[in-house]
Amino acid sequence: MTIIFQILAIIAVIVVAIVMLRGGGARNQAIQRIFMLLFIVAAGSSIFVPQVWTFAARLLGVGRGTDLLLYITVLAFLGVAATTYRRFRRLENDLTAMARQVALARADNQQNSSEVTEPPASDGDK
Amino acid sequence: MAQTWVVVPMYNEASVIASVIKELRKSLPHVVCVDDCSTDDSAAQARSAGAIVVQHPINLGQGASLQTGFEFVRLIPEMTEVVTFDADGQHQVQDALDMVQRLRDEKLDIVIGSRFLDNRTDMSGLKRFVLRLATGYTRITTGMALTDAHNGLRVISRDMIFELQLRQNRMAHASELVDQISLHKATWAEHPTHIVYTEYSKSKGQSVLNAINILVEIIFK
Structure with missing residues (x-):
């Protein structure tokens, strides 16, 4: 099952990398803001309904919800590092x-x- | 009316810069010193020794200083070739003169100094090894079989000066310069030069660890 998550994670890294490297001003900024919004929702939901994360993690074959959260945080951090x-x-x-x-x-x-x-x-010299 | 200009990137070299410039101006009177916002009185010293001083308002790095020097000399109609010369006095003026002569004789775009064409230069084994790695990398990426990719002494023709656009502000500019030479299919030659590693130039010179910084700067342009 972890293979599914690994594939998804790799795809996410590639997508983020392409988006970041292509530049593209306003569009790029909009995408970044969408990610930011998703991140806020994810952070909030992990506090109030942590079961959702465990459920999602099981689906992806990662095991625990906290692990999934950690993976996503690492990916998000890489994205931030690249844009910065x-x-x-x-x-x-x-x-x-x-x-x-x-x-x-x-x-x-x-x-x-x-x-x-x-x-x-x-x-x-002349 | 050939006029050779010397570009000297300079950062905090007050103790040696005047003597370096005086020595240069005995045979090459046109010297422009690019002061990379030194915190000592390097600029005043250079000016008193007879150099034109172009001062960066903020510290930008050696690559940026060279590019500023190039853009300055582009404005001089009589300029026929440009010598790049380190401010710490590790290069020999005679080497520079020989290289200018060679550029003119062989009608080359650029003559690059090399520490490895003869055995005059004395350096540590580790430094030699790192420099060898750098030349290997250059050979792979540009196909140019240089023996010394990071020598500060070069002579560049007028035409080539107008082509060069260094964007690597810090130390990776030496590799970038070679990249651009190969991109423009410029004619080039290497010339044996002697570098004197005095205690002063050693203390100012880059640590071999800096090779890692250079590599990262090249990869993540």
Whole structure:
């Protein structure tokens, strides 16, 4: 029976990975929010009606409800880690581009002002 | 009117940067130092030694510094080739001059320094082993039979400078640069260089453990 759960878990990992890697702005965000909602419902139900989890776990052949919850939590965590990594990466790229523009603009100003005050250094390479 | 520009990425090198730049400018007068938001007075030292200093407002990493340097020299119409040179003084200016000559003579897109083409460079067995692994990886992914994929001394032609777009801000940029060379089917050669591992450059240099960081950065672009 565990094989069914393993297959489902692998499919879930692949689906999450594809969704995360494809990016896609608003659609991606909507899917993330649906997952978040499901997660809240799952968390609530596990407190009030834990039998549901045990029942679902039996169906999937995992054994205990807590085990199923743990598996899902691990999968969710992987998803969060992947999106966070991508978001940071994008942020870093944007920040780099901006910092570079600032650096180059400042260098330009400096050169322009120094050209007025001092003659260019003698040029042995020309 | 050939004009060789030297790009020196720099981060907290105040104690050595002035002498490195003075030495460079004896034969290569056009030096641009990219200061990666140093917390010491590296920028002032570099400026006093006669380099143009481009300052990052925040610390971005060596790869980002190189790219900033490339984008700076692109604006200079007389620039014919660019030398990348480490700020800690581990490279020899004579090696750089030889490499510029070779790039011009053989009309190459890039000449890459290598510590392994002769026996002048003295390094630990572990460092040698990790660098060998890195070149093996490069050979598999790009098909380029480099002997030293992580040497900071390179000479790059004007055309190639306009093609390069380094996105790996931290240390994985050396592999990324080789990737882009192979992608553009650039003509390249390796040139034997001598690296002097002084106590100073050793203390500044990367730990061999950093190879793991580089690998992760390459895989999870």
